[in-house]
Amino acid sequence: MMTLKTFRDAAKFHPKDGVRTVADLEMTSYITQSLIELSGMENMRTARLAVKWIIEQRSQMFFDSPQAAAASLQALAAFSRRTHSSKSKSTVSVTIGDSKPYYLHVDPTNRLLQQTFRVKDVKFPTRARFEVTEGCVTLKTALHYASISKNPHPAFVLNTTATERPSSKPGSTFTVTTCVAMNPTFPPVDLASLIVDMPSGYVPVSASVRELRHSHQIKGLKIMNNDAVEVRLEDITQKTKCFSFRIVRETVVEEPKWAIVNVIDYFSLSRRAETTYTLQ
Structure with a gap:
């Protein structure tokens, strides 16, 4: 759970264990509404920070609890x-590099809508410049690229499997188990980051991911937009370490493709490994 020092510290919540809960989201939402009703420059400044925090959590927890979602909205x-x-x-x-600028217009008719555009044929390295005439807008950039390079000497031995769980709806829920160890030709790693992507149409069960925090070998957890789960493991040696969590089907996808799992040495990005898994 989060700790609340004072009423005005509502926007400064920091979970002790690194995992946010729907209770944190709901509590922050109620306090934000109170700050707005109190008004005043200092209260509104704090409310703005709290609103920013709520927006950052929406993709992870908005649908875990209808009550928390309602309070947030x-x-x-x-x-x-x-x-x-x-x-x-x-x-x-x-403006991207030396190209002509792209213009986006925000007014009361579209201020709640997301406007996107794709930049093609970008030569790296480059610079991106953003300018706003007046007011306040939220900008988000994403870099997508393809690489044909391979890692001929993986630093880790990595394996992931998905086993179907009993359910009245076949194929609706699975247990994903990932095991990792150091390749004998590499020294131990103090901290490694594992990112387990979700198969198409499936999302992680937040409660099962949070259960992993009780493991002494896990340093941190993060659900990434319901598309992937990041797990940070300490002290990776040749002794295999495993962890599991549940996933559920959110959307029916015909012939779903395999999902990717990556592990990277947190302090030396050249030490890495990659594998894939399918739903059995």
Whole structure:
């Protein structure tokens, strides 16, 4: 659970164990609404930080609890009503390298909509420049690339399997088990990051991921937009370490492809390994 020092510290929640819960989301939402009702510059400044925190959690916990989701939406709506100006308009210019700028226009008719555009044929290294005429907007960039390079000498021995769990709906839930150890030709690793991607149409069960925090060998956990689970393991040696969590089917996908699992030495990115798994 989170610790709350004072009422005004609502936006400074930090989970003790590194895992956020729906209770944290719900509590922050209620306190944010109270800060907005109290008004005042200092309270609104704190509410703005709390709203930012709520937005960061929405992809992970919004659908875990209807009550927490409702409280979060109420807090976001209250903040929007309090800070909204019907006359506000913003123009965002994005310049990549020496190319001509891209322009995005934000006004009251589309301010809650996400606008996206794709930049092609970018030569690296390069620079991206963002300019906003006035007002406040949220910008997010993503880099997607393909690489044909391979790792001929993996530093880790990595294996992942997915075993179907008993269910009234066949194929709806699986247990994903990942085991990792050092390749005998490499020295031990103090800290490694494992990223387990989800098969198409499946999402991790948050409760089962949180259960992993009780393991002394796990340093940190993170559910990444319901598309992957990151697990940080300490002291990787030639002795195999394993962990498991559950996944459930959210959308039916015909002939789902295999999912990728990566492990990387946290302090030396050249030491890595990759494997794939399919649903059995």
